[in-house]
Amino acid sequence: MKFAKRVQQIKPSPTMAMAAKAKAMAAKGISITDFGLGEPDFNTPAAAAEAGIRAIQQGFTKYTPPSGTEELKEAVCRKLKKENNLDYEKKEIIVSCGAKHTLYNIAQVLFERGDEVIIPAPYWVSYPDQVLLNDATPVIVETREEDQFLMTPEQLKRAITPRTKAVILNYPSNPTGSSYTAKHLEALAGVLSDAPVWIISDEIYEKFIYDGVAHTSIASLGPELKRKTIVVNGVSKAYAMTGWRIGYAAGPKEIIDAMGTVQSQSTSNPTSISQKAAAAALQGSDAFIKTMVAEFDRRRLFVVERLNQIRGIRCPRPVGSFYVFPNIKGLIGTGYKGYQIKGSTDLASFLLEEGGISTIPGEAFGAEGYLRLSYAVSREVLSEGVEKLKNAVLKLS
Template sequence: MNLAKRVKTLSPSSTLAITAKAKELKQQGHDVIGLGAGEPDFNTPQYILDAATEAMNEGKTKYTPSGGVPELKKAIAKKFAEDNQLHYTADQIVVTTGAKHALYTLFQVLLDEGEEVIVPTPYWVSYPEQVKLAGGTPIFVTAREENQFKLTPQELEAAITKKTKAVVINSPSNPTGMMYSKEELQALGEVCLKHDVLIVSDEIYEKLIYTGDEHVSIAQLSNALYQQTVIINGVSKSHAMTGWRIGYAAGPKEIIKAMTNLASHSTSNPTSVAQYAALAAYEQGGELSEMKKVFAERLELLYDLLLDIPGVTCIKPKGAFYLFPNVKEAATKCGFSSVDDFVAALLEEEKVAVVPGSGFGSNDNIRLSYATSTEALQEAAKRIKDFVIKHQA
């Protein structure tokens, strides 16, 4: 049977692939350390679990409005007002089956065949694939490592054409952990306003910042940018709720209405019980302060350990829970023709699973998640160093 053309061009998720390979090796009895996971290694807090149980016992297990239950929309609006000084009404918010589905739905309602979305490199693996699924064309612009993997206004403007519909900004970033400053966002925003380019602001890691820097949403900076931006967020990272699949988008009413209409014909609605769990996350508590403290400690540990490995350099991230070191020199000195080959051999020989940067559009780097135990991070760094020294000998 011939499959649709739109799925034949898709690349599988490199992060999910490496995680699956690590699990397979573990099931075979190997002592595998997986640093590929894009989710907190903390369980969902008990008060959220209790709220889900209560919702089930109260019979809140039926269909909900396609765009989310009103109570959750109200809580999301309150979160925006308190955390970001942004004011959204219920018809400017749509609750989705995870932030990933918010992005997917947005591109579906936004793009016509051949229209372009600027995607800075390195990028989260699903951005370009979702653009392609919507019939659009991802336009990759390299955010240079010497600029902390951040796009400049000049680079953005040079990539804009008559077909440009949107640009994706992810801060803090997956995979690099970098953040844009207020001034940097303002400069990018002015370019978008000049050329009438929609800003897709992925802020899923906004609560995971370890440097004392304040998260800034580009929509905060002016009324014009507020009207030109769709914010993507959710509870997955901030509240250790990845499996609950609750995300949301906020932005112009016409876009949100179209997303809600599309959802009514795809998912019907986000899972009812998960919505009430997310409601408790926002109403009864905040982000996981202990989790954030532990992640900050792990960042310091793993960053120092990586710098002790020959041929490895790394920009210190400010947020998320990833490090994105450049290992090109190490891979070359070890005799590998590519970082992908280096990563494959590392998993085969030392049973350490990391994600090759090629999956993020950056061939010289690897992504390591520190959402795992301190002991595992120390052992993984030791194995990587031993691997490099062995192959360079």
């Protein structure tokens, strides 16, 4: 059987693949500490869950408009105004089946053969593949640990060509936890303001920010930037609603309309029940978020301190998200029995099979020599997992 060429260019999500392997081992009775998937371990806020239950009880279980309900769009508009200093009308909002779906809709609308899309590395694993699925070319800009894994204006300027269609910014970052401050964004804006390039601003981790750093949306830096930016967000992370599958985008009406057309011919509307729950989450108290982020901050400091005590590992302290991205280059070239650690994939496999710890290799994010660990697990699990990791590394020589 011959498949379309686009399918042959991409690979399954490495994060999902590692999670599946870890779950298969756990099903055999092997104790696995999972630092792989990025999913808050908190339950959905009660107000959102109750709104979903009421939606079922009241029969709100039918089709909605393909691009989302008016109620949820209005809630998104209020959120963007209050929290991000961004004014949008409902016609400039689309609700989709998760932020990943939102990003794919953008790719469908904007990218085609001959286009180039700038993606700073380390990057979220789906960015390059979504570009490839739409026949465009990912242009990877390799950032440096000493620059906090942030793309510099000079790097951006060098990467832009007459074929550049868009640049994807993700802040705070999955996988590094780094984030662009207003000052960083203004420097990038100095390059982007005069370039005929779309800005895709993935801000799904905006609530997970620490050390007094403030989140600023690049779209809020001026009318010209807002006109060329599509802001992507959702309720999955901030409200622990990953399974509800609600993401959204805000941007110029012509882009949002085109995304709505694509969505109407693919998934149609997001789940009606989930939209009710998402509206309740966005309109509710932020006490839940403050509690969750405070706990994640404590875990962040704990795991960074413990990882930095392990031979061969150096872990920068991230300012955002709920991931750490330790440098494991000091372990490359080591081995144990049949294991030879030639890179991050080898180390991740060794840690899973020999240590019972699930991590994601940096290679999957375009950054060899690193691992991604999620600390969206309880402190007990975190402590146990880091101890297992230390004991596994001690075997390497």
